[in-house]
Amino acid sequence: EGYCSPSGPIEHTSCAYETIEQVNTELFPKIHELVEHPFFRYYKVDLFRECPFWQENGFCMNRACSVEETEESEIPEKWRSAALSAVTVSSAEDGPSSCYFRDDDFCFIEDDSTPEGQYIDLALNPERFTGYAGDSSHAVWRAIYKENCFGLSEAGFASSAAGRGGKGAKEVLASAVVGAGGISTPNDNETCEEKKLYYRVISGLHASISIHICAEYLDTTTGEWKPNLQCFVNRLATHPERLSNVYFNAVLVLRAIARAAPYFRAYDVGVTPRATLGKESCSTAAGDKATRSLLDNVLSIAERSDIASGFDEAAFFQGPDAPILKEQFKTHFRNVSRIMDCVGCDKCRLWGKLQVSGIGTALKILFALDDKALDPKRNPDLLQRSEVVALFNTLHRISESLNSVEDFRQIYAATQAAE
Ligand code: FAD
Numbered sequence: 533e534g535y536c537s538p539s540g541p542i543e544h545t546s547c548a549y550e551t552i553e554q555v556n557t558e559l560f561p562k563i564h565e566l567v568e569h570p571f572f573r574y575y576k577v578d579l580f581r582e583c584p585f586w587q588e589n590g591f592c593m594n595r596a597c598s599v600e601e602t603e604e605s606e607i608p609e610k611w612r613s614a615a616l617s618a619v620t621v622s623s624a625e626d627g628p629s630s631c632y633f634r635d636d637d638f639c640f641i642e643d644d645s646t647p648e649g650q651y652i653d654l655a656l657n658p659e660r661f662t663g664y665a666g667d668s669s670h671a672v673w674r675a676i677y678k679e680n681c682f683g684l685s686e687a688g689f690a691s692s693a694a695g696r697g698g699k700g701a702k703e704v705l706a707s708a709v710v711g712a713g714g715i716s717t718p719n720d721n722e723t724c725e726e727k728k729l730y731y732r733v734i735s736g737l738h739a740s741i742s743i744h745i746c747a748e749y750l751d752t753t754t755g756e757w758k759p760n761l762q763c764f765v766n767r768l769a770t771h772p773e774r775l776s777n778v779y780f781n782a783v784l785v786l787r788a789i790a791r792a793a794p795y796f797r798a799y800d801v802g803v804t805p806r807a808t809l810g811k812e813s814c815s816t817a818a819g820d821k822a823t824r825s826l827l828d829n830v831l832s833i834a835e836r837s838d839i840a841s842g843f844d845e846a847a848f849f850q851g852p853d854a855p856i857l858k859e860q861f862k863t864h865f866r867n868v869s870r871i872m873d874c875v876g877c878d879k880c881r882l883w884g885k886l887q888v889s890g891i892g893t894a895l896k897i898l899f900a901l902d903d904k905a906l907d908p909k910r911n912p913d914l915l916q917r918s919e920v921v922a923l924f925n926t927l928h929r930i931s932e933s934l935n936s937v938e939d940f941r942q943i944y945a946a947t948q949a950a951e
Contacts, residue, residue, distance in 0.1 A: 536769045536941060538776060544725075544732065545783045547842035552779050555786075555839055556934045562829045563928045568655055569823040571801040574607050575921050577642050577885055578649040583874035585675065592877035596662040596750065599878040602651045608803045611917060613647055636900035638865045638892035642885070642918045654886075654925060657879060659741070660748030660757065664877035675871050676734055679864040726848055726857050730864065733784065733895075736777030737887055740933040741880075742767040743778070747936040761947065764940045775937065781891070782930045783842045786833075788894035789927065790840035791906065792915075793831045798908035799920060801827055830924070845898040858899065865892055883929070890926025893919040 538549040566572055579599065604612055642649060746767060749760035768775050789796070802820030834840065849858045869888045875881040893915065897906070905911055 536772070536775060536937060536944075538772060538779070542776060542779050542783060542842075544729070544780060545842045546844075547779075547783050547839065549776075549779055551838055551842075552782050553934065553938070555833060555836065556782070556931055559830065559833050559927075560931045560935045562826055562833065563924070563931050566823070566826040566830055567925055567928045569801075569826065570608060570803050570819070571823055571917075572921055572924055573653055573655045574602065574611065575642075575652050575654055575882075575886060575925070576611075576613070576644050576649045576918060577652060577882060579878055579881055579885075581873045584870055585874055586671070592662060592664045592668075592880075594663040594877075596660075597664055597877040597879050599650075599652060599882050600656050602653045602656075604651055606653075607651050608805075610803075610805045611644065613644060636862075636896055638862050638895040638900070640866060640869045641889065641892075641916060642922075644916060644918050652882060657882060658748065659744045659879070659883040659929065661745045661750050661760075662877050662879050663750070664875075664880050668876040669880075672871060672875050673738065675874070676738075676868050677731075679730075679867050679871075724857070726861055729848060730861060732777045732780050733891055734868070735774055736779075736781035736930075737891060739768060739771075739774040739778045740781065740930055741883070741887075742774075743933040743936050744929070747932075747939070759936070759939060759943060761940060761943050768937075769940075778930060778933050778937075782927075782934060783839070784898070785891070785894045785923070785927050785930060786839050787843040787845070788897040789831065789834040789923065791845075792897045792901075793835055795906050795908045795914065796827065796831055796920070798912070799915075801920075827924075830927075843898075849899060861895075861899075865895065886922050887926045887929055889919065889922035890924075890929075893923040894926070 541548055542552070609615055743764070746760050746763035748757050749763055750757055751760075801823050802816075804816050804820055849861075865888075869885070869892060872881060872885045872888055875884050901914070905914065908914075
């Protein structure tokens, strides 16, 4: 009965569930194709950073947890670390545009220009069921939800747990992990809007990951990958608020992309090296043009007026305590990106890092940058390639989740009809 079909306005937004679903039917095929294009499919990430908060022994030995790396020689030259570190050096001398807003980052950015990290072809490493579960994964989720702690009395905690690997951070999080009984949800009566925002974003990410697990589940008896309806019922369908948070994240990320659309329109998403522009072969020129055109399609969908005005970032971080709350929010979200180093399964860590970085980039666009900062002429180096890749792949993850919800509705209807 009305199985997982929410309707009406999504709380904290002026968008209806139905609008997002309708937009997603248009968005999903485009973004699904876009992330297959070279600019969006290669991601450089350091999967071997130590967990800074506790001793992580829960390494997942399943084959499904492993990540296939790509040789640097397969990556278009202009995105390799040597080329990027050369660009960084020269642009650092150009004045204030480069590295202008690093302090405003909501998460630790994977830096493409450093030698650390591995190149990953995301298309070869789909996010799906890996078998990673139990104490290790629960400790990570619990630590992430424990970061949802705001308030002026907590200002000292925020600075001590600033996530820079200091002793304070380690102690605070260790006690959070060991001492926590369950996962806390914010109490509506006494919670500030920013705390609810944090919770919704995290719960939406968690729910989206759960949907991917259920949508591509390994049937261990047949060795087949297929949707698992019971998994979806247990984790999502019986928890409508989790599902609602996925829709909320869709609105938030689309709003961020719409806000920065002029910046993305000017972003170089082509494979062709700058030095050979104009002399490029027909195939690379056509490929670059196709990437550009798909990106423009996605930007236009995000800019649709009913979506772009669906989330009002100006409603948050107002009032006398706003600067402190914003600083705390940023600190906590940065801690979440450090907690990702504690995920004991390479594949889960890869997608966890990417999505935290994507949401962090959306939060930065919404809450830390004004129109002047987002002006591509004034600030061309504002976002690193890794942030752009993470943001659009995160939109793809959310869009695919919403698409899978529709698939599960149909699977459910078919099972009902068969009974
Ligand atoms: P969990 O999903 O571990 O949830 C723990 C508890 O959190 C639940 O009991 C419930 O109380 C609460 N909860 C659950 N969902 C929500 C929500 N949306 N909002 C609020 N509270 C909630 N496994 C894979 O197979 N593939 C992956 O790609 C993968 N990626 C992961 C990435 C990260 C960053 C992490 C931490 C884990 C990942 N895992 C992945 C593991 C997966 O998320 C689960 O932890 C695992 O499947 C065990 O699930 P569970 O049913 O015990 O509940």
